[in-house]
Amino acid sequence: MANKETIFQVRNLQMWFPIKKGIMKKTVGHVKAVDDVSLDVYKGETLGIVGESGCGKSTFGKTIMMLNQPTGGQVLFNYGGEFKDITKFTKEELFQFRKKVQMVFQDPYSALNPLKKIYTAFEGLINHHLYTDEEDRKRKVEDALREVGLLPEFASRFPHEFSGGQRQRIGIARALIMEPEFIVADEPISALDVSIQAQVLNLMKKIQKELNLTYLFIAHDLSVVQYMSNRIVVMYLGKIVEVADSRTLYDQPLHPYTRALLSAIPVPQIHQEKKRIVLQGEVPSPINKPTGCAFHPRCPHCTEICKSVDPALCHHNDSDHLVACHLYDKQAPEA
Numbered sequence: 299m300a301n302k303e304t305i306f307q308v309r310n311l312q313m314w315f316p317i318k319k320g321i322m323k324k325t326v327g328h329v330k331a332v333d334d335v336s337l338d339v340y341k342g343e344t345l346g347i348v349g350e351s352g353c354g355k356s357t358f359g360k361t362i363m364m365l366n367q368p369t370g371g372q373v374l375f376n377y378g379g380e381f382k383d384i385t386k387f388t389k390e391e392l393f394q395f396r397k398k399v400q401m402v403f404q405d406p407y408s409a410l411n412p413l414k415k416i417y418t419a420f421e422g423l424i425n426h427h428l429y430t431d432e433e434d435r436k437r438k439v440e441d442a443l444r445e446v447g448l449l450p451e452f453a454s455r456f457p458h459e460f461s462g463g464q465r466q467r468i469g470i471a472r473a474l475i476m477e478p479e480f481i482v483a484d485e486p487i488s489a490l491d492v493s494i495q496a497q498v499l500n501l502m503k504k505i506q507k508e509l510n511l512t513y514l515f516i517a518h519d520l521s522v523v524q525y526m527s528n529r530i531v532v533m534y535l536g537k538i539v540e541v542a543d544s545r546t547l548y549d550q551p552l553h554p555y556t557r558a559l560l561s562a563i564p565v566p567q568i569h570q571e572k573k574r575i576v577l578q579g580e581v582p583s584p585i586n587k588p589t590g591c592a593f594h595p596r597c598p599h600c601t602e603i604c605k606s607v608d609p610a611l612c613h614h615n616d617s618d619h620l621v622a623c624h625l626y627d628k629q630a631p632e633a
């Protein structure tokens with residue numbers, strides 16, 4: 299991106315969930331869902347996050363929105379050039395912050411109350427006292443529905459009267475009505491039919507362009523993430539293992555885990571050869587992570603140092619391509 303104004307600065311973020319046992323509910327361990335993650339998110343970009351389920355991508359999204367109170371680290375948000383640590387915010391400050399960040403959920407049906415008309419799904423407007431006049435509020439809801447390609451009269455219908463794609467459009471409209479700067483889209487199309495996935499993705503792109511929104515786009519479908527994202531973060535067991543712009547990551551993946559993930563994407567041409575890298579073993583438990591590089595038990599390039607020293611996330615050849623792997627500590631070997 300030419301203009302790299304930062305909207306979020308995440309520093310050494312940790313989100314550990316305690317495991318409690320016994321009558322006294324003693325803490326016997328932690329699930330380290332997000333473990334020492336540092337990252338900048340730039341204004342106007344779509345930052346994709348990929349990784350197997352349990353890698354911490356959804357927890358990361360929720361934690362930077364302060365839906366989880368982080369165990370450690372900082373989440374700095376850009377307030378007109380001044381960065382404020384939202385992990386230190388009071389209840390009132392958080393309430394105000396939540397106007398700026400919104401979430402689009404995976405399952406558009408469970409995100410809506412089946413007993414209430416669509417209009418009530420926009421209660422954020424009421425909670426935040428944005429439109430106290432009933433008529434203004436109604437008009438705003440209708441405008442938001444129009445923005446996502448729905449009819450204004452849909453506001454007086456119930457969720458079951460809509461298709462999955464329409465419900466997800468309502469979910470997007472609900473996020474947009476708060477006029478946010480940043481949207482976390484957590485698997486926004488995985489519950490939709492393939493035939494309407496593209497419609498929702500294109501709608502999100504169109505709205506982003508019009509409103510200069512920043513997206514954190516979480517998905518397990520690598521082709522979808524490539525289509526949507528300017529930059530992509532690859533996570534493994536709560537840590538970032540690679541970050542690069544979308545094209546570089548797909549054309550020249552460095553980390554052995556990224557290479558294995560990308561090798562699993564089907565190619566459209568049946569005559570095109572593609573070598574699939576099949577990883578051995580299961581994803582280790584985030585409760586008891588392997589020492590050194592967490593990927594070492596499954597890595598075909600593992601060496602002695604990998605078993606004891608956790609590789610830092612470093613710039614590859616002084617570029618914006620970041621990778622955490624001992625193979626690239628000095629000079630990248632031939633792929």
Ligand code: SF4
Nearest residue numbers: 591594597604623624
């Ligand atoms: Fe594989 Fe070692 Fe790189 Fe980890 S650090 S990905 S084990 S080569």
